[in-house]
Amino acid sequence: MEPTVRDAPEDSRYEIRDGEQLLGQAVYQRRGDQVVFTHTEVDSDAEHSGLGSTLVRAALDDVRSKGGTVVPMCSFVRGWIERHPEYRDLVAAEA
DSSP: OOOEEEEEGGGTEEEEEETTEEEEEEEEEEETTEEEEEEEEEOGGGTTTTHHHHHHHHHHHHHHHTTOEEEEOSHHHHHHHHHOGGGGGGBOTTO
């Protein structure tokens, strides 16, 4: 089964799952149209598998589709955006 990413606003996080199994999460806080990413983690058994990148890309694509901006407090999200300049326009001006 292909892992899927979904927003879980009731838990303030984006999740990547394989069926019912939670493989990782990108935790956030909302400030109006801003999404402040505070922490990202992927199951230790799935590290180095690209799941973190899949998770962050899908989360940022979702924020973009809703017209929002991001504040990458999380070092993983910040580093990912630095390596993918096509997403830098999503970073809030004061970030």
